[in-house]
Amino acid sequence: MGLKRVAIIGGGVAGLAAGIRLLRQGCDVSIYEARDELGGCCSTTHVDGFTFNNGAMFVAVPRLLDHAFARLRLDRASLVPMRRIGAPQASFLPDGNSIIFGDGGDVRIEGEHAATRTATLQAEIDRSLSRWAPLLRIFTDDLLTQPLSVPRVLGKAWRHLHKLRGNLATELQRSFSDPDARAAIAAVTLYTGLAPERTPVFQIVGFISMLQDGLHLPENGMGAISDALHRSFRELGGKVHVGTRVDRIRIVDGKVRGLVIDDDEVVADAVVSTASGMATFSGLMDPADVPASMQRRVSQAPLSHRALGVQLGLRNTLQTPAHSVNHVPLLEQQHRMLAPQPADSPWLTYTVPTHTLPGLAAAGGSIVEMFAPVDQDLPLAAWDTAAKEAAADAAIAALARYQPLDIAVRRVTSPKDYAERMHLFQGALYGLSPAAGPGQQFLHETPLKGLFLAGQTTYPGFGVATSAFSGIFAADAVIARMSGG
Numbered sequence: 001m002g003l004k005r006v007a008i009i010g011g012g013v014a015g016l017a018a019g020i021r022l023l024r025q026g027c028d029v030s031i032y033e034a035r036d037e038l039g040g041c042c043s044t045t046h047v048d049g050f051t052f053n054n055g056a057m058f059v060a061v062p063r064l065l066d067h068a069f070a071r072l073r074l075d076r077a078s079l080v081p082m083r084r085i086g087a088p089q090a091s092f093l094p095d096g097n098s099i100i101f102g103d104g105g106d107v108r109i110e111g112e113h114a115a116t117r118t119a120t121l122q123a124e125i126d127r128s129l130s131r132w133a134p135l136l137r138i139f140t141d142d143l144l145t146q147p148l149s150v151p152r153v154l155g156k157a158w159r160h161l162h163k164l165r166g167n168l169a170t171e172l173q174r175s176f177s178d179p180d181a182r183a184a185i186a187a188v189t190l191y192t193g194l195a196p197e198r199t200p201v202f203q204i205v206g207f208i209s210m211l212q213d214g215l216h217l218p219e220n221g222m223g224a225i226s227d228a229l230h231r232s233f234r235e236l237g238g239k240v241h242v243g244t245r246v247d248r249i250r251i252v253d254g255k256v257r258g259l260v261i262d263d264d265e266v267v268a269d270a271v272v273s274t275a276s277g278m279a280t281f282s283g284l285m286d287p288a289d290v291p292a293s294m295q296r297r298v299s300q301a302p303l304s305h306r307a308l309g310v311q312l313g314l315r316n317t318l319q320t321p322a323h324s325v326n327h328v329p330l331l332e333q334q335h336r337m338l339a340p341q342p343a344d345s346p347w348l349t350y351t352v353p354t355h356t357l358p359g360l361a362a363a364g365g366s367i368v369e370m371f372a373p374v375d376q377d378l379p380l381a382a383w384d385t386a387a388k389e390a391a392a393d394a395a396i397a398a399l400a401r402y403q404p405l406d407i408a409v410r411r412v413t414s415p416k417d418y419a420e421r422m423h424l425f426q427g428a429l430y431g432l433s434p435a436a437g438p439g440q441q442f443l444h445e446t447p448l449k450g451l452f453l454a455g456q457t458t459y460p461g462f463g464v465a466t467s468a469f470s471g472i473f474a475a476d477a478v479i480a481r482m483s484g485g
């Protein structure tokens with residue numbers, strides 16, 4: 001294969017991973033990133049001594065990230081040192097009890113009959129681990145590390161497929177006798193924006209992975225992952241253009257010829273777009289060039305939820321029993337946490353990265369991150385400054401009932417900001433809903449010659465490590481196509 005020019009739209013983990021893989025195969029690779037910095041939703045911003053994440057907050061399933069780096073011939077451990085979160089989650093329940101998930105599967109109930117209830121829960125967790133851990137291993141070691149293939153899924157996971165019917169709520173009711181325990185475990189997956197009865201049962205592997213492999217934070221914040229990929233990309237000769245928004249993919253006679261940026265044409269033999277399948281087909285090309293099958297996929301795409309990001313840099317140190325703290329109702333009521341909360345609502349979820357990495361804050365301070373639920377039907381245009389600050393005030397007032405807040409920095413990101421500054425399609429945090437099946441994701445190889453897709457709307461879906469894998473798979477599809485495969 002001669003030196004082929006590949007243009008990548010987007011410099012998040014998917015674009016960077018695709019770029020490294022293509023450079024290693026001898027391609028001439030340029031990344032075009034609309035923002036002024038790389039990393040997309042896996043980046044960090046420094047404000048007045050505080051290191052804030054711009055999206056992703058922790059690494060779940062660290063083995064998968066290790067596999068992705070290894071596939072890029074990079075050593076994750078030396079390039080991105082990570083700290084395991086000691087106590088990932090504490091849940092405070094309506095009856096005044098609390099449940100703390102510690103390191104390595106350790107769990108503790110505090111409150112009435114604590115010792116016997118803890119022993120029962122620990123036994124039920126052990127049973128759940130033996131039921132789900134083998135499937136988690138198959139996914140992390142054999143399935144998510146390869147392009148989607150139904151025969152491979154059936155071959156590797158057929159013994160477990162019957163477990164995947166149903167939803168999270170049913171599984172928790174079946175496996176856990178204590179209502180408080182069900183609520184605390186369901187709260188682990190509330191970040192998906194789905195009620196437990198709408199959450200695919202497979203999401204329980206997030207809980208299993210949290211117990212077994214732990215959650216991890218890169219020493220310098222999530223941006224350390226993208227920084228490491230960026231350094232490798234540069235060292236291999238990749239070219240980066242930040243602050244460069246791609247206006248259009250240039251297509252002639254059904255074949256991709258390059259990009260259009262500020263009326264200038266950039267010639268490329270192949271384009272890898274990580275700007276989501278929806279944005280690529282609905283905004284980055286002439287409608288006449290969009291294949292009917294892709295128009296249908298865009299119009300039927302089940303989008304993930306929107307939320308209001310509130311991040312605070314505090315002068316004081318927060319005392320919390322865990323990295324993530326939630327005050328939640330019982331399982332059956334948790335769907336109510338997904339709508340904007342009334343002023344007197346006791347329900348709230350927040351995360352304190354400085355619980356694990358105090359150095360992310362200015363000396364003696366802390367960082368707290370919250371994703372406040374918003375009205376999903378509110379148009380993006382309604383998120384003007386007044387609406388955004390009022391919603392943030394309400395979220396901060398709710399938190400102030402539980403924690404002393406001496407606020408030095410306040411960072412608020414509305415759904416409109418996620419759409420306009422982070423370029424997330426319609427402000428949907430994960431692009432496609434975590435309930436979307438592989439059949440609703442976009443394929444790496446599109447019906448248009450020379451156009452390939454990577455990123456969180458392609459298999460294996462949202463998440464830092466999985467997005468990196470999607471970039472690797474898209475690069476492999478480019479290489480196979482260019483070598484005549």
Ligand SMILES: Cc1cc2nc3c(=O)[nH]c(=O)nc-3n(C[C@H](O)[C@H](O)[C@H](O)COP(=O)(O)OP(=O)(O)OC[C@H]3O[C@@H](n4cnc5c(N)ncnc54)[C@H](O)[C@@H]3O)c2cc1C
Pocket residue numbers: 009010011012013014015032033034035038039040041042054055056057058059060244245246247274275309421422423429430454455456457461462463464465467
């Ligand atoms: C709030 C939030 C919290 C999350 N929490 C976690 C977590 O804790 N753990 C986890 O593993 N995952 C988490 N995720 C998901 C994870 O961050 C993403 O799945 C992953 O980072 C996506 O990488 P990507 O490269 O596919 O997309 P992105 O990071 O979105 O990168 C795409 C890039 O393309 C650029 N772009 C778009 N359009 C254009 C254009 N026309 N021209 C040029 N550039 C363009 C964008 O600016 C962006 O930088 C979270 C995501 C969000 C939003």
